[in-house]
Amino acid sequence: MKLSNIVAFAQQIAPFETAAEWDNVGLLVGSPEWEVDRVLLALDITPEIVEEAQKKSAGLIVSHHPVIFSPLHTLHPDSTAYRLAKYDIAALCLHTDLDRAEKGVNTALGAALGLKNTTLYPDDFLLVGEPHNPCSAEEYAAFIREKLHAPSVRFTEGKVTRVAVSSGGGGEGVALAATYGFDAFVTGELKHHQYLYAKQHHIAAFDAGHFSTEDVVIVPLKEMFSAAFPTVEFIISEKNVCPYRAV
Numbered sequence: 023m024k025l026s027n028i029v030a031f032a033q034q035i036a037p038f039e040t041a042a043e044w045d046n047v048g049l050l051v052g053s054p055e056w057e058v059d060r061v062l063l064a065l066d067i068t069p070e071i072v073e074e075a076q077k078k079s080a081g082l083i084v085s086h087h088p089v090i091f092s093p094l095h096t097l098h099p100d101s102t103a104y105r106l107a108k109y110d111i112a113a114l115c116l117h118t119d120l121d122r123a124e125k126g127v128n129t130a131l132g133a134a135l136g137l138k139n140t141t142l143y144p145d146d147f148l149l150v151g152e153p154h155n156p157c158s159a160e161e162y163a164a165f166i167r168e169k170l171h172a173p174s175v176r177f178t179e180g181k182v183t184r185v186a187v188s189s190g191g192g193g194e195g196v197a198l199a200a201t202y203g204f205d206a207f208v209t210g211e212l213k214h215h216q217y218l219y220a221k222q223h224h225i226a227a228f229d230a231g232h233f234s235t236e237d238v239v240i241v242p243l244k245e246m247f248s249a250a251f252p253t254v255e256f257i258i259s260e261k262n263v264c265p266y267r268a269v
């Protein structure tokens with residue numbers, strides 16, 4: 023399959039021009055003219071994942087986080103970008119465009135948590151809905167941990183009856199959740215002042231970890247690509263795991 027076809031399909035799922043201004047998305051390494059018959063999927067492209075792609079003869083890695091983000095001042099042979107180029111492996115990165123997409127990360131996060139009657143607010147990187155059962159923050163934290171296979175979930179006390187979610191580093195969305203009248207907010211990273219804000223505004227805020235709130239998109243992404251390109255093999259990387267543990 024020509025890589026240009028896969029890129030065109032990605033553009034349909036998560037139009038590149040909808041990414042945040044500061045972002046870097048699309049085909050970041052490789053040529054649209056290359057032929058690809060095996061594709062690796064992962065949240066991040068690490069040197070280990072490039073090595074895995076090379077061993078498995080995958081000509082493309084589809085990731086969420088951009089493999090090239092800040093300007094490259096040097097290209098060390100150990101670096102991910104250097105390794106991709108060395109092995110002629112392409113990188114297609116769908117980041118904030120996928121966060122906001124209708125079939126994107128926030129939708130996948132809402133589905134993983136079983137939210138009902140959901141509405142997507144793409145401009146705010148927010149999906150809102152109702153929980154399967156109204157409950158206490160502590161009960162919901164345990165539920166989130168189980169559903170997202172999260173190493174840990176930190177939370178502020180409160181009731182959970184209307185939930186807003188913002189995947190990954192979406193902590194600043196806690197203020198929007200308060201403005202819109204939601205009493206629960208689930209994200210991947212909360213800073214100290216955001217916990218304080220949540221407490222002051224009686225929001226049950228949950229920090230389930232960056233990886234765990236975004237990894238939920240990988241299986242749906244694989245299914246969408248596999249359905250569109252039956253002759254191409256899409257494989258989730260063995261190394262696509264949360265980078266930390268919690269005790």
Ligand SMILES: [Zn+2]
Nearest residue numbers: 190191232236
């Ligand atoms: Zn992220």
